[in-house]
Amino acid sequence: MIFKKQVKTILKTALVGVVLSTFVTSVSAETLRGASMFDDKHTFTKTMVKFADLVNEYYDGDVKFDLRLNGELGVEKDYVTFLNQGVAIDYTILAPSNMARFAPSIPLMDMPFLFRDLDHWNTVLSSDILAPLEKELSEKADIVIVGYAGGGTRNLLSSKPIMNMKELEGHKMRVMGAPIQAQIFDAIGASPSAIAYNEVYNAIQTGVINGFENEAASIQNLKFYEVAPNVTLTSHTITVRPIVFSGKSFRKLPEKLQAAIKKAGKEAGAYGRELESREDGIKLKEMVDAGQIKVSEFEGREKLLDMVKPVQDKFAAGINATELLGAIRATK
Known part of the structure; x- marks a missing residue:
């Protein structure tokens, strides 16, 4: 009888040991899945690699990163849907306008002609001014912003030169899906339409559209210059590209890992902003020197700023963000 009790005790202890071992292994071997549309040379990818390095530096545990x-x-x-559902990926970098279907106010971050210059842009992103938009995204999309990257200056890219208001009139161009994007470019005389990003190259090639708008890194990385070699320096947007995490994935993580992710996200965002804003001009020059693009100034850009302000004001009022827009404009 005593021997049987000893055997039962040994078996129980062994089973508990197996369970504890499995639990410890699962906790200590977190794998975070990321995604980038670009190769390892793109600033988004470099920023996400930096993010992973910082998380590993700040987290005293075993965490692995699987970045596709x-x-x-x-x-x-697709990434937005995955993040919202908590499947396929845990983190990435996104254009705010791509999250509009879940959180209608988010595209304010991406609104053309929002920032005066790089200093204004960086000051806003280094503050907590955008906290109300972060709250909305978390509540409505279950997506958490952990940092702000970006820094590319977006210009017009077209198959034929667009250098003034007359040439811009009726210009068929692709814009991102958020309504504010189409409203802004419609207000300055263009003919905008929302087309999936992976269809842009073919749409220009076949004449469905005559161009779109983008920053230098993406133009170079995806070779858009092959179908639209004319770049017009409208400088209408300095990009805001949040480093985002699936809320469903985030809540499953240990608290210390959550804290490391938030700290790393903030620092990786600052790294990404400096990197992209610095490389933007370099990449533009590389394409000019290679004969891949022709760059032109836009005549009368100041007029565009006046034309879009009523549209910006109306959009902000419609999402109860008049005060927020005012705070961004007032930031020195």
Whole structure:
């Protein structure tokens, strides 16, 4: 009888040991899945690699990063769905306008002609001014912003030169899906339409559209200059590209890892902003020197700023963000 009790005790202890071992292994071996539409040379990818390095530096535990590149897991529209549902990926970098279907106010971050210059842009992103938009995104999309990257200056890219108001009139161009994007470019005389990002190249090639708008890194990385070699320096947007995390994934993580992610996200965002804003001009020059693009100034850009202000004001009022827009404009 005593021997049987000893055997039962040994078995129980062994089973408890197996369970504890499995639990410890699962907790100490977190794998975070990321996605980038671009290769390892793109600033988004470099920023996410920096993010992973910082998380590993700040977290005293075992965490691995599985970052898939070159659009292996789709495009940004797909990433938003994955993050919202808590499947396929845990983190990425996104254009705010791609999250509009879940959080209608988010595209304010991406609104053309929002920032005066790089200093204004960086000051806003280094503050907590955008906290109300972060709250909305978390509540409505279950997506958490952990940092702000970006820094590319977006200009017009077209198959034929667009250098003044007359040439801009009726210009068929692709814009991102958020309504404010189409409203802004419609207000300055263009003919905008929302087309999936992975269809832009072919749409220009076949004449469905005559161009779109983008920053230098993406133009170079995806070779858009092959179908639209004319770049017009409207400088209408300095990009805001949040580093985002699936809320469903985030809540499952240990608290110390959550804290490390938030700290790393903030620092990786600052790293990404400096990197992209610095490389933007370099990449533009590389394409000019290679004969891939022709760059032109836009005549009368100041007029565009006046034309879009009523549209910006109306959009902000419609999402109860008049005060927020005012705070951004007032930031020195």
